[in-house]
Amino acid sequence: MDELKPIQNTGLRGVSIASTKISDVDGAKGKLIYRGYLAKDLAGQVSFEEAVYLLLYEKLPDADELGELKKQLISQRALPSELIAALATRPKDALPMDILQAAVAMAAHHDPNAKIHSREAASRIAINLIAKFPTIVAAWDRIRNNKEPLEPNPDLDHAANFLYMLNGVIPDDEIAGFFDTCLLLHAEHSFNASTFAAREVASTKAHTYASVAAGVGSLSGALHGGANTRVMEMLLKIGSVDKVEDYVKNILATGGVIMGLGHAVYQTDDPRAHILAPMSKTLGERAGDTKWYDLSVHLEEVAKQAFKEKKEREIYVNVDFYSATVYYYMGIPTDLFTPIFAIARIAGWAAHVIEEQFAGAAPKPALYRPESDYVGDYCGPDECVYVPMDER
Numbered sequence: 001m002d003e004l005k006p007i008q009n010t011g012l013r014g015v016s017i018a019s020t021k022i023s024d025v026d027g028a029k030g031k032l033i034y035r036g037y038l039a040k041d042l043a044g045q046v047s048f049e050e051a052v053y054l055l056l057y058e059k060l061p062d063a064d065e066l067g068e069l070k071k072q073l074i075s076q077r078a079l080p081s082e083l084i085a086a087l088a089t090r091p092k093d094a095l096p097m098d099i100l101q102a103a104v105a106m107a108a109h110h111d112p113n114a115k116i117h118s119r120e121a122a123s124r125i126a127i128n129l130i131a132k133f134p135t136i137v138a139a140w141d142r143i144r145n146n147k148e149p150l151e152p153n154p155d156l157d158h159a160a161n162f163l164y165m166l167n168g169v170i171p172d173d174e175i176a177g178f179f180d181t182c183l184l185l186h187a188e189h190s191f192n193a194s195t196f197a198a199r200e201v202a203s204t205k206a207h208t209y210a211s212v213a214a215g216v217g218s219l220s221g222a223l224h225g226g227a228n229t230r231v232m233e234m235l236l237k238i239g240s241v242d243k244v245e246d247y248v249k250n251i252l253a254t255g256g257v258i259m260g261l262g263h264a265v266y267q268t269d270d271p272r273a274h275i276l277a278p279m280s281k282t283l284g285e286r287a288g289d290t291k292w293y294d295l296s297v298h299l300e301e302v303a304k305q306a307f308k309e310k311k312e313r314e315i316y317v318n319v320d321f322y323s324a325t326v327y328y329y330m331g332i333p334t335d336l337f338t339p340i341f342a343i344a345r346i347a348g349w350a351a352h353v354i355e356e357q358f359a360g361a362a363p364k365p366a367l368y369r370p371e372s373d374y375v376g377d378y379c380g381p382d383e384c385v386y387v388p389m390d391e392r
């Protein structure tokens, strides 16, 4: 009977709970693989749309396939007018990730076929959501700033169109290219918290909107996608390079967390940070002020050293550390950094929902259902005796 006893592993660290063909994170070697390709080799070479094709359809597209995918995405970008009207009723200070999560649920209300359970239907919803995420985020930013949402521009690719819908200005090729690479680098990352959340909901045979909405909720947390916003807030709080030492000393002395450092899987630098750091430098130089990049570099050095001295172990930067200044230099409001993460990660979530429901690489559970250790110690070893209200 011993083998039926649940094994406790807090946080599921180091436990493989399913097989996947979508991606792999090799934490020891610092490798991120999308369907067989190193993400760092794809960065700057293939567009976000090509990465979407790769994640959803298991191969890089040829020119016709890419053209068809782009056509489908462009055709699905616009939001139903009722959805825009509903967003306009929300309090202007609502958190953008909460708005996005609500909008995903509302998008299901506008899809009469949301409940159809087939691989084809899930792929159709995937394209619908990948296309609409940028429109929702940009529309919300404009609505909360008392501006009219802009119609998507069908002449622009996914990345450039988002920046256009946000600012009303078509970005130049360098900015659009950098943003496109950011989307590619954030598109997928195996069984992280939000992907697991999306897959867990998908495993119940809930529809793709419900599964993705769970992913958005999970990504919003400070220890997950919410970290990129917190990194920028931290840099703004530190303010200047000469304040870095004191800041790090104080955080480590009080048991606090330095945002953008550490990872549950990587035991070396996050490979995405190596692409984002030079991007941040270039954008700083373009802006004529590398202050935030310089501050980040110094903070990384000081924090790594202090961590080694205090905890006798290494710590490394994660994807959020340099993406924060990349977005900041692009003039994007800090509280949109995490929604931008979601604009990219919807590609991975969608691929995982499809794999979970229709293309599982065995072994795969029918339904996720972990155990827990009950430690409720209310009435000693026995169950409590019910006491009616008037005798309590």
Ligand SMILES: CC(C)(COP(=O)(O)OP(=O)(O)OC[C@H]1O[C@@H](n2cnc3c(N)ncnc32)[C@H](O)[C@@H]1OP(=O)(O)O)[C@@H](O)C(=O)NCCC(=O)NCCS
Pocket (backbone or CB within 6 Å): 222, 223, 224, 225, 227, 256, 257, 258, 259, 260, 261, 262, 263, 264, 311, 315, 318, 319, 320
């Ligand atoms: C991501 C994170 C939650 C992983 O946590 P984890 O799995 O517990 O990481 P580790 O097992 O490597 O941590 C071991 C120790 O380092 C500490 N640590 C980890 N990241 C730290 C950080 N950024 N700042 C300070 N201390 C940190 C932990 O508190 C723990 O300390 P302890 O041994 O004294 O209890 C954690 O690194 C973190 O909170 N990072 C900051 C938030 C962030 O950037 N999140 C985005 C992740 S992509």
